[in-house]
Amino acid sequence: MLENLSRIEVENPVDLIISQIRDLISSGKIKPGEKLPPERKLAEHFGVSRNQVREAINKLQIYGIVKVQPQSGTTVTGIGIVAIEGLITDILRIEKTDFKSLVDTRILLEKEAARLAAINRSNDDLIKMNIALNHYEGILLNDGFAIEEDLLFHLKISEASKNTVLRSLMMIITPDILKSFTNLKVCNENTNKKTIDEHRHILEMISEKNPDGAIEAMELHLKDVIEFSNK
Amino acid sequence: MLENLSRIEVENPVDLIISQIRDLISSGKIKPGEKLPPERKLAEHFGVSRNQVREAINKLQIYGIVKVQPQSGTTVTGIGIVAIEGLITDILRIEKTDFKSLVDTRILLEKEAARLAAINRSNDDLIKMNIALNHYEGILLNDGFAIEEDLLFHLKISEASKNTVLRSLMMIITPDILKSFTNLKVCNENTNKKTIDEHRHILEMISEKNPDGAIEAMELHLKDVIEFSNK
DNA sequence: ATGATATATTTGGTCAACCAATAATTGGGC
DNA sequence: GCCCAATTATTGGTTGACCAAATATATCAT
Structure with missing residues (x-):
């Protein structure tokens, strides 16, 4: 109390x-x-x-x-x-970073990461992303929330982009994203099935080496977050 | 020796x-x-x-x-x-960041910063950017190089973007950019006049609240750096 | 006077001992 | 037998002394 x-x-x-x-x-x-x-x-x-x-x-x-x-x-x-x-x-006073800045910047990085991943991903990257995704789904369907595992999948994408700086920056803001999401309770249980499909779609586009498709898929996936941050 | x-x-x-x-x-x-x-x-x-x-x-x-x-x-x-x-x-192993990743990511951030600055800049921001730009020109015409002051101007842009996270990330990679530029001797004295004009152009676009123009101007300005990193 | 060399000083790096606050244990009272 | 207070042990925080390397100074030979 x-x-x-x-x-x-x-x-x-x-x-x-x-x-x-x-x-x-x-x-x-x-x-x-x-x-x-x-x-x-x-x-x-x-x-x-x-x-x-x-x-x-x-x-x-x-x-x-x-x-x-x-x-x-x-x-x-x-x-x-x-x-x-x-x-x-x-x-x-790092906590004063406003949520919108964080989300906007995250989207900027994520889209570029998805684009580059679609271009540069190796087969090994595909395997790792798949593992991360399966792990995420497993936790999500059991516990109902798996923000960390979600972000972990996104980090794997940034790894596959082969841009080390982009990946570092993603890693730098990831803890803040996690913190904000937990505090603001952004995650929404009834959207679980949807997010899984979106993740699969992103991975599919990257697998097919389709940069524009990857960007689009990532944009779609982050749409909810964008809307949340704009209100 | x-x-x-x-x-x-x-x-x-x-x-x-x-x-x-x-x-x-x-x-x-x-x-x-x-x-x-x-x-x-x-x-x-x-x-x-x-x-x-x-x-x-x-x-x-x-x-x-x-x-x-x-x-x-x-x-x-x-x-x-x-x-x-x-x-x-x-x-x-932070020093292992490769030059191309650094430049690519910088451009991603810079373009977004210019775009947002063109939207969100206050009059006070304009003054600050102008001061930074004049200071840069002064040093450049005297000493022949002014990388730090150059980057300082760019940081002012990211400040004017009003996106605190974007600004922080810019600050994080700025030291590495400076280091790489110094090591690789990217700066080229005979391009001085050109870069000054480019800077003025960027500022003009931001001043006019023209986001697309600002992106374009920034792209043009960083074109040399892109080409250098691709070779 | 000048140059190199030897010495003394200053520098950040390291360490072991000590401090206060907390957590665990124990003892007593009910 | 159970609960609460006093005691003990453990924790991270702090301190001053010591170390080796780099620098500044002094000394002496040329």
Whole structure:
């Protein structure tokens, strides 16, 4: 009964440090290409432990804002100035990404993935997609919902597209899609039979190496989601 | 003279630990929702320090594979099973992204961004894009190259599209684009005047709220890059 | 004065010990 | 026998000290 009360969200000290460093960069005190102050100085300046500074720098490194060179220093990447423009704040409150943006972008990627898969798929890809699809159907008919397995099938399509970047991007947004769908309860039980047919149709088009047909099939499949996101 | 010799790339121990944990999950020894063994046990089992395990878990957390609960334990999230399928291996060899995939995907995103920007751009967006464009031209005419500023202009377009996810994805691939361009020396000085005109044309189309025109202009602008990636 | 070499300092990386909050256990009271 | 509180053990978080490599400085021979 208590889990729906507003959760007291204590601001993570590491995120605060990230913000501080972000300010250092965006205010122009440190320009791209220049070195960040050493971890010890930063720790002293912010009045925190060095490990927390290290953790913050680690995150910044993962996002590509800075590059650490062992035994030398941490430099602000040239692209940092690009990412700083808004990426970090996005990461800190990633839940604010609106649902429509997510769906629209997903559709953009999915259609292209289906098109490329129809062109580039190997026989091995076909087998893998089939396995994923059968697995999805099995779970769906038993439990009534199988969002994860659904998305897994879609990921196999992006794999078959042979475009590694497209696939990576699909993987990046997949968790968010899953989260949103679960939260908003998009899945609808009485559409199960329909979605299975749609999936089979997509796979068929890819199998036949029909790019336009694949796009069309994917468009049809995602139509419900589009409508849901538009309301 | 030595800096171009093949650098001996020692596999990062933290990445190795990530692989190990990935295996623990994907092999089914730990299922979504279940707890990961405590950090101390993992450290002992892998024969490494606890800090390294913590760092690995940190990364997994950033990518949403696991969720750490202080003083309680680290649980594998539901989405893990999807992400585990390949996301981690992507993290480990992110540099293997091939150039063609990168360019193709970029074009897909850029065209959609231009289209949406032509529909959704505010007057404020126009001002920002203009500033970015002028800044780009200034640097270009002085130094002869301004890839970063170029990409900054493109990012402003994705901002004007008002699709936050699309913008985030653009930001994610931007560093890789920059890296590839620098490595392959795609930029060509005698095309400077041309690219400036192309940029102005794109901005014009967005300003006029002409989606199709914006797509076309962007296509034209990226034509050189497409040709370069196809050879 | 200049150059190379040896030393000292600074750097990020690593580690083991400690802290506070939580979960599990145990003991007592009803 | 059952339930609740006090205690103990376990958890992730934090800290300061130490390490090896890279850099800056000083020293000395030329």
